[in-house]
Amino acid sequence: MISERNRPAPGPGRPTLSETRRAATRREVALVAAQLFAENGYTATTVDDIAAAAGMGLRTFYRYFPGKEDVVAPLLSTGTQAWAAELANCPPDLPLREALSRSYRTATAAALAREGIAETLLRPLLRAATELPALRATWLRVQQDCETRLIPIIAARSGRPTDDLDVALTAAMANTAVRLATERWAAGEGPDSAADAVDTCLTRLVTHNLL
Numbered sequence: 001m002i003s004e005r006n007r008p009a010p011g012p013g014r015p016t017l018s019e020t021r022r023a024a025t026r027r028e029v030a031l032v033a034a035q036l037f038a039e040n041g042y043t044a045t046t047v048d049d050i051a052a053a054a055g056m057g058l059r060t061f062y063r064y065f066p067g068k069e070d071v072v073a074p075l076l077s078t079g080t081q082a083w084a085a086e087l088a089n090c091p092p093d094l095p096l097r098e099a100l101s102r103s104y105r106t107a108t109a110a111a112l113a114r115e116g117i118a119e120t121l122l123r124p125l126l127r128a129a130t131e132l133p134a135l136r137a138t139w140l141r142v143q144q145d146c147e148t149r150l151i152p153i154i155a156a157r158s159g160r161p162t163d164d165l166d167v168a169l170t171a172a173m174a175n176t177a178v179r180l181a182t183e184r185w186a187a188g189e190g191p192d193s194a195a196d197a198v199d200t201c202l203t204r205l206v207t208h209n210l211l
Contacts, residue, residue, distance in 0.1 A: 023074070026064050027115065029054045030074040034117075037072075038124045042132055069134040076129060076139060078115055080146035082107035083178075088153045096157060097206045100174050105195040119194065126186035147175040173211055177201040 032054045036045045047068050051061040065071050086107035090099040112122065129139040150171040155162045158170075181201040184190050190197045205211035
């Protein structure tokens with residue numbers, strides 16, 4: 001057994017054990033909160049309700065989240081982070097539009113399965129995130145983070161520098177297409193599947209020569 005004193009230090013960019021545990025706890029609490037929001041509504045659900053359902057005290061809750069509006073961020077970012085990671089692993093010769101669509105579909109399905117989230121829970125969560133002012137800011141922060149993650153990936157695929165304007169525009173358009181698709185899907189518009197809704201939006205970008 002390796003003692004704590006002799007345990008190797010995490011490599012560059014790798015999270016420490018405490019960071020990993022903290023992230024896992026945040027996801028667990030976020031999932032509990034999402035379930036409560038789906039059952040009782042965002043407004044009717046209090047921080048006390050979330051903390052009690054998660055089996056923690058209020059002081060502990062606030063060590064993980066600044067407020068109730070921030071509690072869904074881990075769930076919202078799970079899919080976007082998985083999408084970026086999956087896109088980075090797509091074959092470089094795959095057309096970008098196809099790579100974006102395929103990576104989103106694969107990553108979303110894997111992330112939902114890994115976190116134990118059903119689309120029946122995801123839909124009301126996204127609807128609340130996009131419609132309620134208190135959650136809208138969190139949703140947009142997650143989207144901005146996703147766009148930032150896409151830039152170096154698209155730059156690598158296109159052989160351009162990360163500060164290239166076309167790379168930034170492509171990342172912004174792709175991310176906006178996915179955001180609008182999921183927002184409309186959450187509102188009950190378009191296909192039954194979020195991945196199909198995303199595919200439709202990305203196709204429209206190609207059809208109009210925007211991607």
